[in-house]
Amino acid sequence: MNPACVDSSHGLVGESQPIRQIRKQIEKLGRSRSPALLLGESGTGKEVVARAIHNVNACGNFIPIDCGSLVGPLMESELFGHTRGAFTGAAEAKRGLIELADGGTAFFDEIGDLPVEMQVKLLRLLQEREFRPVGSLTQRKVEIRVIAATHRDLIREVERGTFRLDLFYRLNVVTIHLPPLRDRLEDITVLAGRFLDRHAPRYTLTNEALDAMLSYDWPGNVRELQNCIERMVTMNSGPLLHVSDLPSAVQHHLAARRAAQMSVAVSADPGPLAVPRMQAIPPSGIIPLMEMERQAILQALEYTKGDRVIAAHLLGIGRTTLYRKLKEYRLDS
Ligand SMILES: Nc1ncnc2c1ncn2[C@@H]1O[C@H](COP(=O)(O)OP(=O)(O)OP(=O)(O)O)[C@@H](O)[C@H]1O
Ligand SMILES: [Mg+2]
Structure with missing residues (x-):
């Protein structure tokens, strides 16, 4: 240093x-x-x-x-x-x-x-x-x-x-x-980077692992974060550290958070034609491609008030492809 x-x-x-x-x-x-x-x-x-x-x-x-x-x-x-x-x-x-x-x-x-x-x-x-x-x-x-x-x-x-x-x-x-560390999220990234540099400069956290760390509440604050990084580099051969490499406390917190998000999204589901709520998106900010495609189709159908021919045109795909995808995503009822 x-x-x-x-x-x-x-x-x-x-x-x-x-x-x-x-x-x-x-x-x-x-x-x-x-x-x-x-x-x-x-x-x-x-x-x-x-x-x-x-x-x-x-x-x-x-x-x-x-x-x-x-x-x-x-x-x-x-x-x-x-x-x-x-x-x-x-x-x-x-x-x-x-x-x-x-x-x-x-x-x-x-x-x-x-x-x-x-x-x-x-x-x-x-x-x-x-x-x-x-x-x-x-x-x-x-x-x-x-x-x-x-x-x-x-x-x-x-x-x-x-x-x-x-x-x-x-x-x-x-x-x-x-x-507390949970009130200064930007420090989590900087501290994690510094502890990695100190213990294992070759190692990197995946975005998903970092997101899980950012959403955890760190009751033991910086000491807990330091232990977490040390444990991860000791227990894993790296160089990429994944969510599955995180200590169980962080993983449990993430699983509980996801379950809560899912239940919010399901209980608030207003039907197939509505655009899915952001809560259903994983906290990493990464939206699965299939989900993006489903959202795009729903938006096009909403915009065209259900006209599939125009929707297909707007989406830049053929009519038959749209019908196939509607079936695939169970939006054809
Ligand atoms: N901002 C920081 N930058 C670098 N290391 C830090 C920082 N804050 C805490 N640490 C590290 O986290 C660990 C805990 O820090 P420290 O012992 O100062 O906490 P504390 O508030 O005195 O905790 P306790 O109340 O449990 O005694 C130490 O290993 C320390 O080096
Ligand atoms: Mg002290």
């Missing part, structure tokens, strides 16, 4: 309007030290964005902190470290994640899962820029940038009393919303 391209895109692949906007926000945020809150469903790229913000002006370390795993009696020491002999088993002094992030970025992933007692301590850290290791009597100064991310609705968590309002305000200085 061209490194210049990585720089300007911040490793964030996509050409949709929201992704372009997010790149600009990354650029601005990267040059400041203010906290950022990243919101979005799982797999939308929150960590990619957090790392990109850090990398704009990379100084110090980028330390991811999985808030969901900060549970139990050791969570405070995990975050703030401890002095020697602070508790049974603390044979040596240990630096915590916050100290490791000093001068750099602490990325609080899944901040919505941070236990309430730790929220108080994080707030203090953000306000006072200091912390106290477990067992220590003195505060230590730190200079960190805090980026927090969550897939949860933090406002609702505040209302439910599981997230502190003051911490929410402190984190919510600049918020970036990462839209």
Whole structure:
């Protein structure tokens, strides 16, 4: 991959309007030290964005902190470290994640899962820029940038009393919303292409496979798309990747969609002389030739109010051919 391209895109692949906007926000945020809150469903790229913000002006370390795993009696020491002999088993002094992030970025992933007692301590850290290791009597100064991310609705968590309002305000200085992949269809094509380039540059998706991917809702977002491409190139000898090579979730979705389209088309069928509705056309946009021919005949007959001689003339075929085709398509009744 061209490194210049990585720089300007911040490793964030996509050409949709929201992704372009997010790149600009990354650029601005990267040059400041203010906290950022990243919101979005799982797999939308929150960590990619957090790392990109850090990398704009990379100084110090980028330390991811999985808030969901900060549970139990050791969570405070995990975050703030401890002095020697602070508790049974603390044979040596240990630096915590916050100290490791000093001068750099602490990325609080899944901040919505941070236990309430730790929220108080994080707030203090953000306000006072200091912390106290477990067992220590003195505060230590730190200079960190805090980026927090969550897939949860933090406002609702505040209302439910599981997230502190003051911490929410402190984190919510600049918020970036990462839209789900299903709301930025153009990115599916670009991302799929990029993942193919990365894993198997010889491989190509058929139009039908790409259409199936565009109509799928990607509940696991970019992560799911990435896994999908990896799986397809691993399991198939290529170079063409077909609908049948897609993971079963995507295929089931497509089958369900087609079944729904068929039932809409059948229930709305107003009789043989009407032009078939677009819903009956497969989502790939490809209309089978026979269907096109049938539509052309129906249109000609509609236009000539059922006069088959003129219809045949308009269609550029002989009368007998038209009669044969009417029989073939069961339009002769
Ligand atoms: N715009 C993007 N361009 C390139 N890769 C992306 C993009 N968005 C996500 N990815 C990739 O998708 C995967 C998931 O991204 P990431 O871990 O940043 O998501 P997340 O929002 O943090 O998910 P979770 O909430 O589950 O932790 C990663 O492998 C990441 O590299
Ligand atoms: Mg993540």
